[in-house]
Amino acid sequence: MSKQPNFIARHEELPLKNNSTSLFLQIMVGIAVFLFAVTLSGVLAINTMLQNWNESILGSLTVQIMPSTDVNPEKAAAETIAHQNKALDVLRSLSFVEKADPLTDKQLEKLIQPWLGDGIAIDDLPVPRIIDVKLKRNVDIDFMDLAYKLAQATPMASVDNHKLWLNKLIQFADGIKILALSILALVIMITSGAIFYTTQTSLGLHKYTIEILHQMGAKDTYVAQQYAKRSAILAFQGGVVGLLIAIPTIFGIASLAHQIEGGIIGEAKLSSLDWLSIIGLPAFAAIIAMLTAYYTVKQTLQKLM
């Protein structure tokens, strides 16, 4: 045994490292993670923005009933009340309205008191009536529907239009979000497709060696695990590079967005949890690569007896 060298270098049975498909896989995953990170940051930012907006329109809302302009004050008051009742009927019929109550004369007096002073008889003046609407929590609120139905019921009612406008924005942002989510799904599909392809190519390249391993009694998992491990490593490496390019890009887009419209987009901030999920993307890519490679090998080896 004296001739025996101290160290025998063990070579990889499947030399997956210096595979021509390795670089392709890394680049693919790099691009995928880059796209994914940028899109995901958009989704997350929109989410925060939506949450903030929702908070601000949640809870309550006021409906104004413009006073009737009839010359007869009594008739005018009665007409206004009639309009108010129509509006109340509509509001109370909506599923997301918890309750809708008109402000009492006293409350109204209190509201206009700073402008008109004490001792004002509300009934004698063409003051708008106000309905205080409490909205249910945790339900979808359709302001457009509310505004439409109110307008149908009475031309005198008007909703606080800041909220209306926000509601439109929310619906728009929701649409963008769905679009972005489908892009994310597409990126995942394309990535696993690329991994499927590179794994199959590599399996073809190493067909001879794999057949020998198979003949030596290697189970399919023996080969599949080597591919899974290799793919996971390559995907992680590619993913880290993609992420490193994505982070400054995200900051760049964020600062551009701030320049355009500080007010609204300013709310589109990423929380630390959001950042964590973006930073976790290379690991996520590695898991996808691992699973795809594993099952591709398993499936391809079925061809051998």
Next chain:
Amino acid sequence: MLTTNNKSNVIIEMQNVGIRYGQGPEILSDIRLSLRKGSFHFLTGRSGAGKTSLLSMMYLAQKPSRGSVSVFGQNVNFANRDSLALLRRKIGVVFQDFRLIDHLSAFDNVALPLRVCGMDEREVRKRVMELLQWVELDRSIQATPETLSGGEKQRVAIARAVINRPDLLLADEPTGNVDNDIAPKLMKLFVELNKLGTTVVIATHSEKLISDFAYPRLHLHNRGLRIFGPNDPTGMGVRHV
């Protein structure tokens, strides 16, 4: 003989086996064969008779086109993939074309069957070094197959086939490329393994080998199989198995 055999003593059993490639004609037809544990057979037949095809069914590289093949008592048509893999670990194969892995050293090639089973690396080293010394390849442990001669490659292939002390050893022309002085030594290795209980089938064209060793012979001719007794080149003493 078949009927009196204990099933667990039958290593290979073939019934009405036929094999064909693609849509071509049958290479082998209606093969009936039963190899008992610890038996030693030569496999002969002219080139193209189907020796490699018959062996490949035994080493579980292909299923018969028809009929049934049982290896270690398991019908290969019904065994699942993992149990087939476990059966292959009990089979040592010397391929006609060696099938060594070119990017691996002689050492790693021989170590393959042990590593595939997840054997401890220290034990792997010990066993492989021992065997490589025995086949006089200890100077070439680090050499890759490309740099080895035909005879050296063949010895690596044989070492890989026997490293796991297989229960079944199937060798396809194992002494075709080796010098006349090493051939008997390799045959002695097979004989020793056989004495330890390994069932052996050796495909060969070498009349010398057949006459030097008194083992029965499986002979392929006209798509069929005949069995000749030891030292019976005429086939007069045909036994039915």
